[in-house]
Amino acid sequence: MEKQECLTRLSDLVGHISAMHYEINEEWKRQCDANGYELRNLNKIQVRDLSSDWTENSAEPYRKFLYSQDLDRFSPHICAGLKIRYRIKMYNSIYSKISKYISGRESGKVAVRKCLNDIFGIRAIVDADLTFEEIREFIEPRHEHIRCHNSSKARENQIYVATHIYIEGEDRRLFPWELQIWLQKDEASNYVSHEAYKQDYTRWEPVLGR
DSSP states (O other): OOHHHHHHHHHHHHHHHHHHHHHHHHHHHHHHHHTTOOOOOTTSSBGGGOOHHHIIIIIHHHHHHHHTSOOOOOOHHHHTTOEEEEEEOOHHHHHHHHHHHHHSTTTTOSBHHHHTOOSEEEEEEESSOOOHHHHHHHHGGGOSSEEEEEOOEEETTEEEOOEEEEEOOSOTTSOOEEEEEEEGGGHHHHHHHIIIIIOOOOOOEEOTTO
16 A cells, blocks of 8 residues: 555544544543542643552443444545454453553653553554655644544563544543554564563454454
8 A cells, every 4th residue: 555545544543533433522521420430631630649449440441331332433435445443451451551651760650641651552554665754744634633643662672652642532431442554664673562561461352354
């Protein structure tokens, strides 16, 4: 696929996921209101201040709520030329990530919205040779309430190369979603790096039929 076509398809995908994020989270807010649960600004809560009760009563209900939603909304038009998978982060993976932020150099002094920014994640693998700068310069001006991050890292003998796009939405009380963009040439090494270092307990589901 040519670069320009690939960038256009990725931009369409970001717009599609942003619309999903809004629609599904509007339902989440309605359910919270109906159950008398008050959502809080996740930018004002730090990881170090979390209790197990908060995680049980906030992150875990949201994770379970996502399982009740139709997340396989990726039409052939949206998927054309892209290899797409998605997953909901598992319970133990959420706790593992919180623990890493508490024991890491930040000592938990990080907003919950930054830490738990991938409870729902989508991965798109593309065959065009795109750089992070090309993706960011094309995507960010075209969409509101999203953020591109160069997540490429070298860890000992492993290399992880990816652009992560965070679908944040306007409401700071809601969990962001994460879109990972991998290049096809990095797919094999990225899987090795994920398995060795991220310890992601979650199975990434392929979008059916694609």
